[in-house]
Amino acid sequence: MMIRRFVLSVGVIVVAVSAYVMMxxxxxxxxxxxxxxxxxxxxxxxxxxxxxxxxxxxxxxxxxxxxxxxxxxxxxxxxxRAQTVSLQIGYGQMETIDTRERTVGDVLLRYGVSVREGDDVYPSVRTPITSGMTIRYQPVVALDLIIGDDASKVYTMASTVEEALREARIEISDKDTVVPALTAEVRDGMTITVNMSRDVVQYENRLIPFEIIEEEDATLAAGTTEVSQVGVPGLERTRYALTVENGTITNRTETDVEMVQTVRPQIIKVGTKVATEREAEFEAAEAPTETVDSTSPFREEAEIKIEETPRADDVLDFTSAKQLLVEATAYTNNAEDTVTYDGRVLTRSGYDVTDTILYEGMRIIAVDPAVIPLGTRVYIEGFGMAIALDTGSAIKGNIIDIMMDTKEEAVTFGRKPLTIWVIPKQEEKEGTDNA
Missing domain, CATH: 3.10.20 (Ubiquitin-like (UB roll))
Structure with a gap:
Protein backbone atom coordinates (compact mmCIF):
# COMPACT_ATOMS: atom_id res chain seq x y z
CA MET A 1 0.00 0.00 0.00
CA MET A 2 2.79 2.36 0.93
CA ILE A 3 4.58 1.59 -2.30
CA ARG A 4 1.45 2.48 -4.26
CA ARG A 5 1.15 5.80 -2.43
CA PHE A 6 4.84 6.54 -3.10
CA VAL A 7 4.42 5.86 -6.81
CA LEU A 8 1.37 8.11 -6.95
CA SER A 9 3.27 10.88 -5.15
CA VAL A 10 6.17 10.61 -7.57
CA GLY A 11 3.74 10.78 -10.48
CA VAL A 12 2.13 13.91 -9.10
CA ILE A 13 5.56 15.53 -8.65
CA VAL A 14 6.58 14.66 -12.22
CA VAL A 15 3.35 16.12 -13.62
CA ALA A 16 3.81 19.25 -11.50
CA VAL A 17 7.42 19.68 -12.61
CA SER A 18 6.47 19.14 -16.27
CA ALA A 19 3.67 21.71 -15.97
CA TYR A 20 6.08 24.15 -14.33
CA VAL A 21 8.66 23.68 -17.06
CA MET A 22 6.03 24.14 -19.77
CA MET A 23 4.88 27.35 -18.12
CA ARG A 81 11.15 47.27 -42.61
CA ALA A 82 9.96 49.32 -45.56
CA GLN A 83 11.79 52.62 -46.12
CA THR A 84 9.88 55.70 -47.28
CA VAL A 85 11.64 57.43 -50.21
CA SER A 86 10.75 60.03 -52.86
CA LEU A 87 11.11 58.82 -56.46
CA GLN A 88 11.09 60.81 -59.70
CA ILE A 89 11.46 59.02 -63.03
CA GLY A 90 12.06 61.21 -66.08
CA TYR A 91 9.86 64.30 -66.05
CA GLY A 92 7.11 62.61 -64.06
CA GLN A 93 5.76 63.73 -60.71
CA MET A 94 7.73 63.09 -57.54
CA GLU A 95 6.14 60.09 -55.80
CA THR A 96 6.47 58.93 -52.19
CA ILE A 97 6.87 55.17 -52.00
CA ASP A 98 7.51 52.50 -49.37
CA THR A 99 10.16 49.99 -50.36
CA ARG A 100 12.13 47.12 -48.90
CA GLU A 101 14.76 47.20 -51.66
CA ARG A 102 18.38 47.47 -50.57
CA THR A 103 19.87 49.88 -53.15
CA VAL A 104 18.83 52.67 -55.53
CA GLY A 105 19.37 50.33 -58.48
CA ASP A 106 17.07 47.72 -56.92
CA VAL A 107 14.30 50.32 -56.44
CA LEU A 108 14.55 51.43 -60.10
CA LEU A 109 14.47 47.80 -61.29
CA ARG A 110 11.34 47.26 -59.19
CA TYR A 111 9.70 50.08 -61.19
CA GLY A 112 10.80 48.63 -64.54
CA VAL A 113 13.82 50.90 -65.06
CA SER A 114 17.02 49.26 -66.30
CA VAL A 115 19.73 51.90 -65.96
CA ARG A 116 21.78 52.32 -69.11
CA GLU A 117 25.24 53.77 -69.61
CA GLY A 118 25.00 57.57 -69.68
CA ASP A 119 21.68 57.82 -67.80
CA ASP A 120 21.60 60.26 -64.91
CA VAL A 121 20.88 58.60 -61.56
CA TYR A 122 21.13 60.38 -58.22
CA PRO A 123 22.26 59.00 -55.88
CA SER A 124 24.30 56.31 -57.67
CA VAL A 125 22.76 52.88 -58.28
CA ARG A 126 24.86 51.30 -55.51
CA THR A 127 23.73 53.73 -52.79
CA PRO A 128 21.98 51.93 -49.89
CA ILE A 129 18.35 52.94 -49.34
CA THR A 130 17.67 55.12 -46.28
CA SER A 131 14.35 56.49 -45.11
CA GLY A 132 13.61 59.99 -46.40
CA MET A 133 16.06 59.90 -49.32
CA THR A 134 15.17 61.28 -52.77
CA ILE A 135 15.92 59.27 -55.93
CA ARG A 136 15.97 60.93 -59.36
CA TYR A 137 16.37 59.07 -62.64
CA GLN A 138 16.63 60.79 -66.00
CA PRO A 139 17.40 58.81 -69.17
CA VAL A 140 19.83 60.50 -71.55
CA VAL A 141 19.09 60.10 -75.26
CA ALA A 142 21.51 60.52 -78.18
CA LEU A 143 20.48 62.79 -81.05
CA ASP A 144 22.04 63.72 -84.38
CA LEU A 145 21.64 67.47 -84.68
CA ILE A 146 22.05 68.98 -88.18
CA ILE A 147 22.16 72.78 -88.40
CA GLY A 148 22.62 73.93 -91.99
CA ASP A 149 25.77 72.19 -93.24
CA ASP A 150 27.04 71.14 -89.82
CA ALA A 151 26.14 68.04 -87.87
CA SER A 152 26.92 66.91 -84.34
CA LYS A 153 25.89 64.21 -81.93
CA VAL A 154 24.41 65.54 -78.69
CA TYR A 155 23.15 63.89 -75.51
CA THR A 156 20.11 65.42 -73.91
CA MET A 157 17.47 65.00 -71.25
CA ALA A 158 15.00 67.21 -73.18
CA SER A 159 11.52 65.84 -73.76
CA THR A 160 10.69 67.72 -77.01
CA VAL A 161 12.59 68.86 -80.11
CA GLU A 162 12.13 72.49 -79.07
CA GLU A 163 13.67 71.83 -75.65
CA ALA A 164 16.59 69.95 -77.23
CA LEU A 165 17.36 72.86 -79.57
CA ARG A 166 17.08 75.35 -76.71
CA GLU A 167 19.45 73.26 -74.60
CA ALA A 168 21.94 73.23 -77.52
CA ARG A 169 21.57 77.04 -77.76
CA ILE A 170 20.09 76.91 -81.27
CA GLU A 171 17.85 79.90 -82.00
CA ILE A 172 14.98 79.17 -84.38
CA SER A 173 13.35 81.86 -86.54
CA ASP A 174 10.05 81.75 -88.43
CA LYS A 175 11.96 81.18 -91.69
CA ASP A 176 13.72 78.06 -90.43
CA THR A 177 12.59 74.57 -91.37
CA VAL A 178 12.76 72.10 -88.48
CA VAL A 179 12.22 68.36 -88.91
CA PRO A 180 10.65 66.78 -86.89
CA ALA A 181 8.28 69.48 -85.61
CA LEU A 182 9.28 71.49 -82.53
CA THR A 183 6.53 69.80 -80.52
CA ALA A 184 7.66 66.27 -81.44
CA GLU A 185 8.72 64.04 -78.57
CA VAL A 186 12.44 63.29 -78.40
CA ARG A 187 13.49 59.64 -78.78
CA ASP A 188 16.85 57.91 -78.74
CA GLY A 189 18.65 57.96 -82.13
CA MET A 190 16.48 60.74 -83.56
CA THR A 191 17.88 63.12 -86.21
CA ILE A 192 16.85 66.78 -85.92
CA THR A 193 17.53 69.05 -88.88
CA VAL A 194 17.28 72.82 -89.13
CA ASN A 195 17.42 74.32 -92.66
CA MET A 196 17.34 71.13 -94.75
CA SER A 197 20.68 70.24 -96.35
CA ARG A 198 21.93 67.19 -98.27
CA ASP A 199 25.72 67.61 -97.97
CA VAL A 200 26.67 67.86 -94.34
CA VAL A 201 29.93 67.77 -92.40
CA GLN A 202 29.93 66.23 -88.93
CA TYR A 203 32.71 66.28 -86.32
CA GLU A 204 33.01 63.88 -83.40
CA ASN A 205 35.53 64.26 -80.59
CA ARG A 206 36.99 61.35 -78.64
CA LEU A 207 39.19 61.38 -75.55
CA ILE A 208 42.43 59.35 -75.62
CA PRO A 209 43.37 58.14 -72.10
CA PHE A 210 46.61 59.26 -70.51
CA GLU A 211 49.15 56.94 -68.87
CA ILE A 212 49.80 57.03 -65.11
CA ILE A 213 53.54 56.91 -64.38
CA GLU A 214 54.88 56.38 -60.85
CA GLU A 215 58.39 57.67 -60.04
CA GLU A 216 60.25 57.03 -56.82
CA ASP A 217 61.25 60.16 -54.91
CA ALA A 218 63.80 59.97 -52.10
CA THR A 219 62.80 63.42 -50.78
CA LEU A 220 59.24 62.28 -49.92
CA ALA A 221 58.46 60.17 -46.88
CA ALA A 222 57.78 56.50 -47.58
CA GLY A 223 54.06 55.82 -48.03
CA THR A 224 53.27 59.32 -49.35
CA THR A 225 52.52 60.34 -52.92
CA GLU A 226 52.47 63.62 -54.81
CA VAL A 227 51.16 64.50 -58.28
CA SER A 228 54.02 66.24 -60.07
CA GLN A 229 52.23 66.41 -63.44
CA VAL A 230 48.49 66.22 -64.02
CA GLY A 231 47.56 63.90 -66.85
CA VAL A 232 45.79 65.37 -69.85
CA PRO A 233 43.87 63.08 -72.22
CA GLY A 234 44.36 63.47 -75.92
CA LEU A 235 41.49 64.88 -77.96
CA GLU A 236 40.91 63.22 -81.33
CA ARG A 237 38.52 64.84 -83.80
CA THR A 238 37.03 62.75 -86.59
CA ARG A 239 35.41 64.36 -89.66
CA TYR A 240 32.46 62.65 -91.38
CA ALA A 241 30.65 63.44 -94.63
CA LEU A 242 26.90 62.85 -94.30
CA THR A 243 24.14 62.48 -96.85
CA VAL A 244 20.77 63.62 -95.52
CA GLU A 245 17.46 62.87 -97.19
CA ASN A 246 14.18 64.12 -95.73
CA GLY A 247 15.77 64.59 -92.33
CA THR A 248 17.32 61.09 -92.25
CA ILE A 249 21.04 60.30 -92.53
CA THR A 250 21.39 57.83 -95.38
CA ASN A 251 25.19 57.74 -95.61
CA ARG A 252 28.02 58.49 -93.19
CA THR A 253 31.65 58.36 -94.37
CA GLU A 254 34.78 59.09 -92.33
CA THR A 255 36.96 61.56 -94.21
CA ASP A 256 39.63 62.76 -91.78
CA VAL A 257 41.06 62.24 -88.26
CA GLU A 258 42.89 65.07 -86.49
CA MET A 259 44.65 65.05 -83.10
CA VAL A 260 43.54 68.32 -81.51
CA GLN A 261 45.19 67.77 -78.10
CA THR A 262 48.20 65.53 -77.51
CA VAL A 263 48.25 63.12 -74.59
CA ARG A 264 50.24 64.13 -71.51
CA PRO A 265 50.95 61.38 -68.94
CA GLN A 266 50.11 61.78 -65.27
CA ILE A 267 53.25 61.55 -63.13
CA ILE A 268 52.94 60.57 -59.48
CA LYS A 269 55.94 60.78 -57.15
CA VAL A 270 56.07 57.90 -54.66
CA GLY A 271 58.02 58.61 -51.48
CA THR A 272 60.85 56.26 -50.51
CA LYS A 273 62.51 58.28 -47.75
CA VAL A 274 62.65 56.41 -44.45
CA ALA A 275 62.49 58.71 -41.42
CA THR A 276 65.34 58.46 -38.93
CA GLU A 277 64.56 57.55 -35.33
CA ARG A 278 65.03 61.17 -34.28
CA GLU A 279 62.74 62.46 -37.02
CA ALA A 280 60.10 59.90 -36.07
CA GLU A 281 60.26 60.99 -32.43
CA PHE A 282 59.95 64.66 -33.48
CA GLU A 283 56.95 63.94 -35.72
CA ALA A 284 55.28 61.97 -32.93
CA ALA A 285 55.83 64.87 -30.51
CA GLU A 286 54.41 67.34 -33.01
CA ALA A 287 51.39 65.19 -33.86
CA PRO A 288 48.03 66.48 -32.55
CA THR A 289 46.64 64.77 -29.46
CA GLU A 290 43.11 64.61 -30.92
CA THR A 291 42.08 61.66 -33.07
CA VAL A 292 42.05 62.86 -36.68
CA ASP A 293 40.99 60.90 -39.75
CA SER A 294 44.14 61.23 -41.84
CA THR A 295 42.77 59.03 -44.61
CA SER A 296 40.58 61.76 -46.10
CA PRO A 297 41.27 65.43 -46.89
CA PHE A 298 37.57 66.23 -46.47
CA ARG A 299 36.56 67.78 -43.14
CA GLU A 300 33.49 66.83 -41.12
CA GLU A 301 31.99 70.29 -41.68
CA ALA A 302 30.98 69.13 -45.15
CA GLU A 303 27.39 70.03 -45.97
CA ILE A 304 27.30 67.36 -48.70
CA LYS A 305 29.23 64.15 -48.09
CA ILE A 306 31.35 62.76 -50.90
CA GLU A 307 30.83 59.00 -51.42
CA GLU A 308 34.47 58.08 -51.97
CA THR A 309 37.67 60.10 -51.71
CA PRO A 310 39.10 60.46 -55.26
CA ARG A 311 42.72 59.36 -55.68
CA ALA A 312 45.34 60.33 -58.25
CA ASP A 313 45.76 56.71 -59.35
CA ASP A 314 42.03 56.03 -59.89
CA VAL A 315 41.43 54.12 -63.13
CA LEU A 316 39.26 56.29 -65.38
CA ASP A 317 37.07 54.98 -68.20
CA PHE A 318 37.71 57.40 -71.05
CA THR A 319 35.75 55.24 -73.52
CA SER A 320 32.56 56.02 -71.57
CA ALA A 321 33.24 59.75 -71.16
CA LYS A 322 29.98 61.66 -71.69
CA GLN A 323 30.27 64.87 -73.71
CA LEU A 324 28.13 67.76 -72.46
CA LEU A 325 27.59 71.34 -73.53
CA VAL A 326 27.44 73.38 -70.34
CA GLU A 327 27.11 76.98 -69.28
CA ALA A 328 30.26 77.88 -67.34
CA THR A 329 30.65 80.62 -64.74
CA ALA A 330 33.53 81.40 -62.37
CA TYR A 331 34.06 81.97 -58.65
CA THR A 332 36.96 82.28 -56.19
CA ASN A 333 38.09 80.94 -52.82
CA ASN A 334 38.03 84.45 -51.36
CA ALA A 335 36.99 84.21 -47.69
CA GLU A 336 35.07 87.50 -47.98
CA ASP A 337 32.75 86.02 -50.62
CA THR A 338 31.75 82.79 -48.87
CA VAL A 339 31.07 81.06 -45.56
CA THR A 340 34.15 80.09 -43.52
CA TYR A 341 34.75 77.47 -40.83
CA ASP A 342 37.23 78.50 -38.13
CA GLY A 343 38.63 80.97 -40.64
CA ARG A 344 39.06 78.29 -43.34
CA VAL A 345 37.26 78.23 -46.70
CA LEU A 346 35.73 74.84 -47.51
CA THR A 347 33.88 73.47 -50.51
CA ARG A 348 30.42 72.03 -49.83
CA SER A 349 32.10 68.59 -49.80
CA GLY A 350 34.42 69.69 -46.97
CA TYR A 351 37.67 70.19 -48.92
CA ASP A 352 39.85 73.06 -47.69
CA VAL A 353 40.47 75.58 -50.52
CA THR A 354 41.74 78.44 -48.36
CA ASP A 355 45.17 78.31 -49.99
CA THR A 356 44.49 76.47 -53.25
CA ILE A 357 42.05 76.09 -56.11
CA LEU A 358 43.38 72.63 -56.99
CA TYR A 359 42.92 69.04 -55.85
CA GLU A 360 45.70 66.64 -56.87
CA GLY A 361 46.69 69.27 -59.44
CA MET A 362 43.18 69.49 -60.98
CA ARG A 363 41.04 72.64 -61.07
CA ILE A 364 38.07 72.49 -58.66
CA ILE A 365 34.59 73.08 -60.08
CA ALA A 366 31.10 73.34 -58.60
CA VAL A 367 28.41 71.17 -60.22
CA ASP A 368 24.87 69.90 -59.87
CA PRO A 369 25.41 66.43 -58.31
CA ALA A 370 22.30 65.17 -60.12
CA VAL A 371 24.20 65.70 -63.39
CA ILE A 372 27.84 65.24 -62.31
CA PRO A 373 28.41 63.28 -59.06
CA LEU A 374 30.84 64.81 -56.57
CA GLY A 375 34.34 63.39 -56.91
CA THR A 376 34.01 62.90 -60.70
CA ARG A 377 36.89 63.88 -63.00
CA VAL A 378 35.93 66.22 -65.86
CA TYR A 379 37.90 67.29 -68.93
CA ILE A 380 37.14 70.91 -69.88
CA GLU A 381 38.11 72.03 -73.36
CA GLY A 382 40.56 74.89 -72.95
CA PHE A 383 41.22 74.17 -69.24
CA GLY A 384 42.25 70.52 -69.04
CA MET A 385 41.39 68.19 -66.17
CA ALA A 386 39.11 69.38 -63.38
CA ILE A 387 37.29 67.70 -60.50
CA ALA A 388 33.77 68.19 -59.12
CA LEU A 389 34.15 68.95 -55.39
CA ASP A 390 31.67 71.77 -54.83
CA THR A 391 28.03 72.72 -55.36
CA GLY A 392 26.02 75.93 -55.35
CA SER A 393 22.41 77.08 -55.05
CA ALA A 394 22.53 78.50 -58.60
CA ILE A 395 24.36 75.50 -60.09
CA LYS A 396 21.49 73.43 -61.45
CA GLY A 397 21.38 71.24 -64.56
CA ASN A 398 24.09 71.69 -67.22
CA ILE A 399 25.88 74.53 -65.41
CA ILE A 400 29.37 74.45 -63.85
CA ASP A 401 31.27 77.01 -61.77
CA ILE A 402 35.07 77.07 -62.22
CA MET A 403 37.24 78.18 -59.29
CA MET A 404 39.66 80.98 -60.20
CA ASP A 405 42.71 82.45 -58.44
CA THR A 406 41.41 86.02 -58.27
CA LYS A 407 38.12 87.88 -58.40
CA GLU A 408 39.37 89.84 -61.43
CA GLU A 409 40.02 86.58 -63.29
CA ALA A 410 36.52 85.33 -62.42
CA VAL A 411 34.88 88.59 -63.59
CA THR A 412 36.88 88.52 -66.84
CA PHE A 413 35.81 84.93 -67.50
CA GLY A 414 32.15 85.89 -67.14
CA ARG A 415 29.65 83.35 -68.45
CA LYS A 416 30.18 81.24 -71.57
CA PRO A 417 29.27 77.90 -73.16
CA LEU A 418 31.92 75.18 -72.87
CA THR A 419 32.23 71.58 -73.98
CA ILE A 420 33.16 69.15 -71.23
CA TRP A 421 33.61 65.39 -70.90
CA VAL A 422 32.42 63.66 -67.72
CA ILE A 423 34.79 60.73 -67.10
CA PRO A 424 33.50 57.90 -64.88
CA LYS A 425 35.70 55.60 -62.86
CA GLN A 426 36.00 52.10 -64.31
CA GLU A 427 34.25 50.41 -61.38
CA GLU A 428 31.36 52.93 -61.57
CA LYS A 429 30.75 51.94 -65.19
CA GLU A 430 30.83 48.25 -64.27
CA GLY A 431 28.39 48.91 -61.45
CA THR A 432 25.98 50.63 -63.83
CA ASP A 433 26.27 47.80 -66.34
CA ASN A 434 25.52 45.23 -63.67
CA ALA A 435 22.48 47.15 -62.54
Missing part, protein backbone atom coordinates in the same frame (compact mmCIF):
# COMPACT_ATOMS: atom_id res chain seq x y z
CA UNK A 24 8.40 28.84 -18.13
CA UNK A 25 9.05 31.41 -20.91
CA UNK A 26 11.49 30.39 -23.66
CA UNK A 27 13.94 32.67 -25.44
CA UNK A 28 13.12 33.75 -29.00
CA UNK A 29 15.24 35.90 -31.34
CA UNK A 30 13.67 38.78 -33.30
CA UNK A 31 15.83 40.32 -36.05
CA UNK A 32 14.23 43.71 -36.77
CA UNK A 33 15.82 45.21 -39.90
CA UNK A 34 19.19 43.77 -38.93
CA UNK A 35 18.88 44.59 -35.21
CA UNK A 36 18.90 41.49 -33.00
CA UNK A 37 16.41 41.43 -30.10
CA UNK A 38 16.17 38.60 -27.53
CA UNK A 39 12.74 38.06 -25.92
CA UNK A 40 11.43 35.50 -23.40
CA UNK A 41 7.88 34.34 -24.13
CA UNK A 42 5.29 31.63 -23.74
CA UNK A 43 3.36 32.80 -26.80
CA UNK A 44 2.54 30.32 -29.54
CA UNK A 45 2.13 32.63 -32.58
CA UNK A 46 4.33 35.26 -34.27
CA UNK A 47 1.79 38.07 -33.74
CA UNK A 48 1.57 37.28 -30.03
CA UNK A 49 5.36 37.38 -29.66
CA UNK A 50 5.66 40.75 -31.43
CA UNK A 51 2.75 42.19 -29.43
CA UNK A 52 4.38 41.08 -26.17
CA UNK A 53 7.70 42.61 -27.25
CA UNK A 54 5.98 45.91 -28.10
CA UNK A 55 7.05 45.76 -31.75
CA UNK A 56 4.71 47.49 -34.22
CA UNK A 57 4.41 46.22 -37.79
CA UNK A 58 3.32 48.45 -40.68
CA UNK A 59 1.47 47.18 -43.74
CA UNK A 60 4.52 47.55 -46.00
CA UNK A 61 6.81 45.63 -43.61
CA UNK A 62 7.63 41.98 -44.31
CA UNK A 63 7.62 39.42 -41.49
CA UNK A 64 8.97 35.85 -41.73
CA UNK A 65 7.19 33.65 -40.77
CA UNK A 66 3.84 35.36 -41.39
CA UNK A 67 2.13 37.13 -38.49
CA UNK A 68 -0.56 34.44 -38.29
CA UNK A 69 1.95 31.57 -38.25
CA UNK A 70 3.08 29.58 -35.22
CA UNK A 71 6.44 30.33 -33.65
CA UNK A 72 9.00 28.51 -35.84
CA UNK A 73 11.00 25.60 -34.37
CA UNK A 74 14.26 27.53 -34.71
CA UNK A 75 12.59 30.37 -32.71
CA UNK A 76 13.79 33.18 -35.00
CA UNK A 77 11.51 35.89 -36.45
CA UNK A 78 12.78 38.20 -39.25
CA UNK A 79 11.33 41.67 -39.90
CA UNK A 80 12.23 43.66 -43.04
Missing amino acids: QPEKITIIDNGVKIEHDTQADSVIEVLTEAGITIDEADYVTPALSADVPPERVIHIE
